[in-house]
């Protein structure tokens with residue numbers, strides 16, 4: 046087809062990880078991990094360095110043998126997929142290819158080995174915007190071009206499921222923007238896109254769902270908005286009023302802790318903003334400001350994961 050897209054392979058497109066565990070000598074890299082990844086969405090697989098993301102992805106792709114538990118794609122273990130390239134495409138690290146080979150020839154070699162039509166190489170190159178560099182040698186490719194070539198190779202079998210390990214690593218802002226648009230586009234076509242990252246900020250822009258792990262264990266999973274707001278719930282309330290003494294007394298009666306700051310703002314812990322508003326109304330305190338301070342998400346993420354991770 047002219048745009049290089051065909052309809053994805055049938056299958057439920059789900060990734061299901063269940064009780065997955067990998068024990069290295071004296072390190073449990075992945076520890077009884079369970080989560081599910083749905084089609085039609087980009088799922089961010091988040092965790093600090095050493096959390097076990099790569100090991101999990103490698104178990105999904107049958108490159109590492111689990112100690113226990115299971116990981117399935119389209120309801121089957123990778124090893125049991127009859128035509129794996131048609132089910133799942135993976136980009137585990139910046140693509141490597143024979144240095145002297147051109148981008149298009151690299152893809153044609155894979156097509157030949159996998160029994161795919163030769164023309165598919167041109168289609169996927171077009172898909173990732175590398176057609177102008179088709180005949181350039183791999184050794185002259187930038188990191189961004191190598192990433193695109195890796196994605197092109199993963200797309201050769203037109204898989205329903207895409208798995209990428211830290212695809213934004215080393216890319217410039219333009220490359221990252223392209224990657225984001227490309228992956229969202231694949232999800233919009235109904236594909237399953239699982240992307241690992243150690244950057245929460247990147248996942249806020251890219252992911253629909255997130256799975257957060259630390260020290261091999263699940264920390265949170267769910268729609269990105271829901272997970273983020275659960276992480277920053279319980280922020281302290283800021284309130285400003287000319288009748289500060291009256292409001293402080295009324296709030297303390299409600300069990301709240303009130304700390305005035307140097308600018309005349311009252312910082313209130315223990316009750317939420319609507320409660321502060323109601324209390325102010327009852328105490329006849331005029332409000333000049335009322336809001337909730339949200340903790341910095343990146344800091345919460347670090348605390349959430351560092352506390353579990355320890356030193357690895």
Ligand SMILES: Nc1ncnc2c1ncn2[C@@H]1O[C@H](COP(=O)(O)OP(=O)(O)OP(=O)(O)O)[C@@H](O)[C@H]1O
Pocket residue numbers: 069070072074092093094095096097098099100101243357
């Ligand atoms: N073959 C191995 N033998 C022993 N330990 C290993 C092996 N592979 C990984 N590990 C360890 O398992 C832990 C998890 O590693 P993993 O690469 O899965 O983490 P990650 O979340 O992908 O982190 P990063 O982003 O740094 O790659 C790390 O402590 C790592 O050193």
